[in-house]
Amino acid sequence: MIKIVHYINQFYGGIGGEEFAGYKPEVREGFVGPGLGLNSLIKDQAEIVATVICGDTFFNENMDQAKSEIITMIKKYNPDIFVAGPAFNAGRYGVACGAICQAVKNELKIPVLTAMYPENPGVEMFVKDAYILETTNSAAGMRKALPALGKFLKKLINNETIGRPEEEGYIPRGIRVNYFAEKRGSSRAVDLLVKKLHNEEFTTEFPMPLFDNVEPHNPVENITQAKIAIVTSGGIVPKGNPDHIESSSASKYGKYDITGVDDLTAETYETAHGGYDPTYANQDSDRVIPVDVLRNMVKEGKIGSLHNYFYSTTGNGTAVADAKKWGAEIAKELVADGVNAVILTST
Amino acid sequence: MKLEIGKIVIRDIQFSDITKIDQGILHINKEEMIAELSTDMRIKSIDLDIAKPGEDVRIIPVKDVIEPRVKVAGSGGIFPGMISPVDTVGSGRTHALKGMAVVTTGRIVGFQEGIIDMSGEGARYTPFSKLINLVITCEPIDKIDAHEHEEAVRMIGLKAATWLGMLGKDLEPDELLTYETKPLLEQVAQYPELPKVVYVYMLQSQGLLHDTYVYGVDVKKIIPSIIYPTEVFDGAILSGNCVSACDKNPTYVHQNHPIIEDLYALHGKEYNFLGVVITNENVYLADKKRSSDMTAKLVEFMGADAVIISEEGFGNPDADLVMNCNKISAKGIMTVLMTDEYAGQDGASQSLADSTPAGDAVVTGGNANQLIVLKPMKKVIGHPEAAHKIAGGHQGSLREDGSIEAEIQLITGSTSEVGFHNLSAKGY
Incomplete structure (x- = not known):
């Protein structure tokens, strides 16, 4: 049986709402909250062996401490896969899910998975560190998010190749992977040109990024002393x-x-x-x-x-x-x- | 300008007593050819080898790859201004020895020479593993500076290809292709209903050892100009170039320019291919501005509706690509860009050094930072220890068993930005 540890916040852990956001990390055996639904989707092959619950404010304000305590908790269960969330559009929850996924991936070297709304700040910060499945912006999307998580988890459980973002439902991580195309590049360029000329829909092979620019500093004031x-x-x-x-x-x-x-x-x-x-x-x-x-x-x-x-x-x-x-x-x-x-x- | 290319298929290369092409087999008298090439005091020794597809052979460090060609009819000779006297080429008839190439190797000049593996995983990444390669190993005298070394080896390669090309002059080609581009106004009038397309051909000119030549002129010193597409098939443009092996255009690629060939394929059907604007990639900002201004102006002047723009090299020339794209787009002309990527070994980093929202249609030759392990080979032509130094390698790249761990950056032609190869990349 594949062992999974799940991370959720104080709200989904049934501790309480915003007034309990300072709740310190706690680990419970088995599944809690959304883990119930998730476990039922994968139970023929895997099992949520433990659930970590942590308050969003506590995690975000004590990130290093929270991460190290939670890693210690997770390690004990020797899991094969780690799942966090889904966090939907809850900003601090999203950041916590992303950060803990990153820490688990780096320290325990196991596959990690989370889910949230594309505009959640956790996406921008951690999109390269974990597969983040796309969800709607509110908990009303739980009904759809759980089957998506279940399906993706099955792929991880069975060690299947993960396809492209649009096939698998995760938010593009911007990771470039080489492959041999059927046609040579020049021929693909001509195809793209013809599509453009005909005003047909075309797909660029490389979406040009938007760059962040660094504003130049003011001149050094006391250069003779600098x-x-x-x-x-x-x-x-x-x-x-x-x-x-x-x-x-x-x-x-x-x-x-x-x-x-x-x-x-x-x-x-x-x-x-x-x-x-x-x-x-x-x-x-x-x-x-x-x-x-x-x-x-x-x-x-x-x-x-x-x-x-x-x-x-x-x-x-x-x-x-x-x-x-x-x-x-x-x-x-x-x-x-x-x-x-x-x-x-x-x- | 109308050019016929007669293809003479070479099925094998053998060393023999007499140098000739017989039944598709190229026979070479080794001593005769070495004597023919041994005229440069800067070169201490020359040796010849044959490397065939599928063989357990590695060539390292590869400087240039060249196709033997000969002018049969029409003005000028192959490699005008470099081997043949300056004269306009691109019309009449040219014969090419197909299925083979001249490959130059020898002690490393700089950091930027490549690898061609004839078998194994590495062979998949270089289009030149499919050719029968006549490899010329040129060893320079001890005291030689890099520019002299580069020039001497470049000229030997070009000479060798020209000398072998002559053997095909009086042969009946296996296939004859015709390419034609008329003077601009006539060309426009030929297909008035079709959109007009121009190819913007960016040539590497970042500096010494990063040079390209057009009719013998160092491309750093040109301002952009218009050429007929067929001129490149006669060697009007050639490489003197030591940027990273993966995305520089060896002379062979200029001679068999894939974009020009593929643009001709649908010329008169989907669009009207008017011609080529050549431009450079100089390092000074003023040069970049001047060349991109001039390129956009020429493209507009020709009346183009759309262009394909290809880059050569990476990093600094990304800025030229973006400037060309922005200025041409600003004139209401559509663009398709061709580049490759340096997204880090994990593919997670930013791929280009410059970017523009106007570049909405890009073809990529793949991520040059991808790691690869090249198997040990029974035979290595050249200097395997160059792997520690070549761009894409690192200290320790050449392992004790003779295998090489490095980035595909050091494989000749792996991420061709004129689309000579099939490699590409997708986002995950």
Whole structure:
């Protein structure tokens, strides 16, 4: 028998409404609330062995604590699959379902599943972490949501291949999966062109994303006092590339000490970047990260100081999600080191 | 401009005493061909190998893939401005040796050369595994800079293809195809009732080692211009190019341009294919603005109702693709875009470096970050350790048993952005 643990909030757990939203995590054997209906749909193959109930406010305001306590509770039952919700359009409940699914997936390495309304904030935050089945915006949709969950659970139970979002009813996660098409790309492009010309319905193979733009900061006020750091995606590394940063699709960044270094030379530094001709960067890496000029500017009193570390990775083909994560890590360290401004160089 | 392409099918390649094509078999006198190619002081040694579909063979690092062709009638010669003197090509008759290619390899030039596996999982990802490949291994002298190295190997490949192409000059082709595009006003008048289509052909020109040549001119230095589609079939455009192997256009792809071929297929039926606008992908913003302005202007000037725009490379040129799309769309002209994706190894990251809501019809060549394990091969032509360095590989890519774990980015032609291959991606 496949073992399933189910997560629900205080309302569906029968504890109470908003006034009980601070309810701390509790685990009960077997199914509770919507788990009754869900269990009946899968009972020939699987069983809800335990249900975790937690108040929405408690979860959201104490997320790390809640997650760790709940994980401990779940672990005890050694489940094969984890289900949360459905949360419909309840925002904090949706976030809790998403967050706990993410934590369970990462820590227990088992399939996770939840369900909610596409506009629930939990979708945007966790759509890549869990299959989120689409529901209506209110609990009135429970009658439809449970059979959908049951059907999807059966697929997970039987280890079946999960098809595309429109076939399976989950909200698109934006995960791109390669396949070999019947026709070559050029022929598909001509087909698309003809459909467009005939004003027929067409489907793009790649929906263009909407980008978030970063507003530029105001200029640095006291530039002559400011501590400046260098961060680059131009791949400058100490000669020999000690961290083996990849020439494309980097899996890491490096942090390098330039204390006492006034000039980068062909003997001491080079680029690991595979997306541009490295000749000129290898001759003189100051061309990518201007250490020599910045040292002079410090001497001339034009800037306060140059931070003793620079951060470097190769930007070509590197996943934006990784770049975002590293950017956040680097920014945190720079702030802690008292850096006031950063020069970002690409190539 | 009217061009006949005579296809001479090559069924096998063998080393023999006399260089000739007989009954579809290409015989090569190895010593003679090596002597013919050994004229560049920058190259220390040249060797030839034959790699056939299904064989337990890997070619690494692949620099270029070229089809042997020869001008039989009409002005100019193959690869004008590079091998043949500058003269307008694209009319008359050209013979091509089909089913085979010249593949150049040898010590790695930069980071961006590729892999062709002739069998196994890797073979599925490269369209060139289906060809009988004559592989030229060119080893440079010890002290050579990257640009000289690239140029020397490029020229040997082109020379070899031209030399072999000559063998097909007087042969009766197995198949004869005709392509014709008339001067603009006549072409418009030929199918007045059909919508007018132009192909916007973006050429990689990000910098040294990221170069493409048109009639011998470095594409960085052009402003966009109009060419007849048939000119590319004669080698007017060729690769000197070291962007990632998966989505650069080897010379073979320019010569057998899939979009141009497929646009011709429905020309006069579904639309009127007027011609090609070539443009570049320079790295400076002013160049990007100028080229995209000019491209949109030329497309409008030709009276196009719709265009297909293809990108070459990724990252920086995504900006050119988006600028071309926005400016052409703003003129009320429909667009279909062709690109590939860098969505991370898990496919969950953002695929492109730039984006536009106007790009509502996109064909993708797939996610280049997808991981693959290439089996060990009995025979490796070239330098397997290049796998650690090639874009798409990483330190440790080449494993002890000779297998390679890397992204499909390092497989030549895997995510072709002119749609030379079948790979694509879906959202999940």
